[in-house]
Amino acid sequence: MAELIDLxxxxxxxxxxxxxREVVELAKKQGLKALALTDHDTLLGLFEAEEKAKELDMxxxxxxxxxxxxxxxxxxxxxxYLPKDNSLLEDLEKELDIFIERxxxxxxxxxxxxxxxxxxxxxxxxxEEAGGKVVARPHFANVLLQKGAVTSIKEAFDxxxxxxxxxxxxxxxxxxxxxxxxxxxxxxxxxLAHPKLIKCSKQERITLIETLIPLGLKGIEVYxxxxxxxxxxxxxxxxxxxxxxxxxxxxxxxxxxxxxQIGKGKGGLHVPACILDAIKKCRYQ
Numbered sequence: 541m542a543e544l545i546d547l548x549x550x551x552x553x554x555x556x557x558x559x560x561r562e563v564v565e566l567a568k569k570q571g572l573k574a575l576a577l578t579d580h581d582t583l584l585g586l587f588e589a590e591e592k593a594k595e596l597d598m599x600x601x602x603x604x605x606x607x608x609x610x611x612x613x614x615x616x617x618x619x620x621y622l623p624k625d626n627s628l629l630e631d632l633e634k635e636l637d638i639f640i641e642r643x644x645x646x647x648x649x650x651x652x653x654x655x656x657x658x659x660x661x662x663x664x665x666x667x668e669e670a671g672g673k674v675v676a677r678p679h680f681a682n683v684l685l686q687k688g689a690v691t692s693i694k695e696a697f698d699x700x701x702x703x704x705x706x707x708x709x710x711x712x713x714x715x716x717x718x719x720x721x722x723x724x725x726x727x728x729x730x731x732l733a734h735p736k737l738i739k740c741s742k743q744e745r746i747t748l749i750e751t752l753i754p755l756g757l758k759g760i761e762v763y764x765x766x767x768x769x770x771x772x773x774x775x776x777x778x779x780x781x782x783x784x785x786x787x788x789x790x791x792x793x794x795x796x797x798x799x800x801q802i803g804k805g806k807g808g809l810h811v812p813a814c815i816l817d818a819i820k821k822c823r824y825q
Contacts, residue, residue, distance in 0.1 A: 543813035546803045547576040547601060547620060548733065548761065548789025553585030555676035557794030560585035561592040563802065566792075568596045570803040573813045576601035576789065578618050581639040582674050583629070586622070599816075604632075605733060606723070607639070608716040610748055613739040617719040618761065618787070619728035621823050632726045635714070640674070642712045647675050653707040654680075654700065659689050677701045678796040693795055716748065717755055724756030729822045731759040731787045735775060736766050746778070753782060758822040763788025765805035785819045787811075 550556035551563045558566065560577055567575040575598065577589045586602050593600035602622040608615040623629065651663050661683055669686075670679045681696035690696045700707040716732075723730040732752065735745055749757065762775040763786075779786050788811035792802040799806055 542810075543573040544571070544803055545574040545576075545811050545813045545816060546570075546572055546789045546792065547574075547603070547731075547787050547811065547819075548578050548605070548618060548764070549575065549792040549802060550579050550605075550794075551577060551585045551589065552671070552673050553577075553582055554579035554674050555678050555793060555796065557678060557796060560589035563792070564589050564592040564596065564598065564600070566802045568598055570801075572598075572803045574599035574601060574816060576603040576618075576620055578603035578605045578620075578789070579674075580605050580676070581607055581636055581643070583622065583633070583636065584673065603728075604636075606635075606719040607711055607713040608719045609713045610716050610738065611740050611744060614711075614713070615716045615719075615738055615748070616733035617716055617723065617757075618731040618733045619723040619726070620731060620787070620819060622726060622728045625727075628726050632722050632728075635718075635722055643674065643676075646709045646711065649709040650677075650680060650701075650707050653709070654684075657700075657706060659684070659687070661687065661689075678793070680707075681796065697796070716752060720752050720755045720757050727823065729758045729785070729819055730756055731761055731785070731819075732757060733761045734764045734766055734791065735760060736764070736771050749778065749782060749784075753784075757784070759785030759787045759819060761787045761789065763809060763811045764791060765800055765809055785822050786815045787819060788815070 549563050551560040579585050590600050603620045606617045654661050665683050666679050669683050681693045684690045684696045720730045760775050760779045790802055790805045
């Protein structure tokens with residue numbers, strides 16, 4: 541049986557429900573050869589996850605996922621093989637500090653919206669739930685559940701926190717061009733995440749890819765739970781056409797996305813370990 545990997549996962553360092561070390565443990569239990577931790581707009585979980593991976597003798601890929609906007613729709617760019625050299629990460633970390641400031645402003649607005657609907661909740665409640673990690677919507681959902689405002693995490697999102705719901709506040713992301721540039725400068729490998737989730741036409745996606753390639757885009761996330769077999773084939777063809785690396789992952793979050801399993805997605809995800817070599821080579825191009 542072919543060895544499998546997962547190059548797109550999230551932990552409590554952003555909006556996942558398992559700690560970085562627990563994500564690594566789950567990957568090991570699934571028999572994965574390698575794992576990337578790619579938390580949203582933060583590097584905070586990487587040290588903990590890497591230490592656990594060493595302990596379990598598992599290949600670990602340092603990563604992150606940057607939030608961007610294109611034609612008024614969300615675009616995410618994964619950065620794989622982030623270096624440990626702080627001098628290379630300087631610009632990226634400055635950008636992430638800006639993300640944190642914007643996220644803090646967003647969190648205050650979410651609290652205000654919830655309070656206006658009669659819910660007894662404070663920012664301190666949510667920060668305590670986050671335990672010093674980056675505050676994200678799953679932390680709001682957990683507090684709402686604890687306070688009896690909802691009966692499940694799903695209800696918290698469906699009623700209050702999902703896009704278009706009564707307490708939703710959009711992010712203030714950067715342009716995808718800038719995301720690719722700062723990852724390239726950091727000597728990481730920029731990968732366009734789950735392209736099917738970019739809500740635009742196929743031609744507009746192609747235009748985006750063609751725009752990002754000269755700036756340093758190195759790959760496309762071909763394998764993802766939202767991609768059908770036909771989608772995988774289409775994005776494989778695009779990757780070959782533009783000489784881009786192939787990547788893939790479950791986009792595992794834990795309890796906030798209970799139907800997604802690490803390494804398996806919704807059950808049919810298979811990301812072959814053989815794609816790693818090409819991604820590694822991109823670091824030196």
